[in-house]
Amino acid sequence: MTFDVVGTLIDFEAGILGCVRALAADGPTDQEILEAFAAAEHVAQRTTPELPFPAMLDPIGRRLADELHVPALDGALRRSIPDWPAFPDVADTLRRWRPHYRLVALTNADQAAVEAWGPALGHPFDDVVTVDQVGVNKPDPRMFRVALNRLADHGIEQDEVLHVAQSQYHDIAAAMELGLRTCWVERRRGQEGTGATPPAAVTRPDLHVGSLAELDALLDDGRAAG
The missing domain is CATH 3.40.50.1000 (HAD superfamily/HAD-like)
Structure with a gap:
């Protein structure tokens, strides 16, 4: 198998939401966070298909930081991996x-x-x-x-x-x-x-x-x- x-x-959805909520308890809904992540990953998959998913989390996090107005997300998603x-x-x-x-x-x-x-x-x-x-x-x-x-x-x-x-x-x-x-x-x-x-x-x-x-x-x- x-x-x-x-x-x-x-x-990973629980991991992503836990990371974002730790930095911004208020703001976008869970669905908005997850949909924004999906859109950012789709871009990363097309532009850097050679990167492992954890490395993709850095550009994904930067896009989410801008889109969700949570500047501290830059780098936070990748650091949160062991907690997922x-x-x-x-x-x-x-x-x-x-x-x-x-x-x-x-x-x-x-x-x-x-x-x-x-x-x-x-x-x-x-x-x-x-x-x-x-x-x-x-x-x-x-x-x-x-x-x-x-x-x-x-x-x-x-x-x-x-x-x-x-x-x-x-x-x-x-x-x-x-x-x-x-x-x-x-x-x-x-x-x-x-x-x-x-x-x-x-x-x-x-x-x-x-x-x-x-x-x-x-x-x-x-x-x-x-």
Whole structure:
């Protein structure tokens, strides 16, 4: 199983809002903050696609500082990364999966961020593929190909891989174009808009759940049937 990390396992929207609210308790609404972040990230993805997501937070933070009139945001988002929480279903679920699957992080974050989140995630990964290793961000297919090549080194073929991700923009469509099986974890199910993730056309994945716990139940049913 390969995993997007930011947004799927780590609640980056809670991290962003916590950072902004610590600097400006009053002002824009949560939705306005998240939508402004999404728009700024979309610009960063187009202009500096080689930067890891944590490095993108610096130009994103400068844009938000101007747009939201919170000057102290310049640099604050990147410094807040270690405080971003994991979703509450993540650590226990990944621990349950470790005996059954090879777990690989496939993330636009860098190695330092993944290490910072390790305690909250429970240090679950057998391998980690990051932008500072590959030199590009998802949705660039090279990120996925590096992960697939490493899995092949362990005798795992592409048709045995499930890519698990929250972002239609970064992950689901790109993985499907490569022929990967996908699970869309719609963390914002029932909420308006796409939050801090840039909007994208919604493609139909192989599986569609609202949480890792829901996916765990599906996989349990499959193992029981097997």
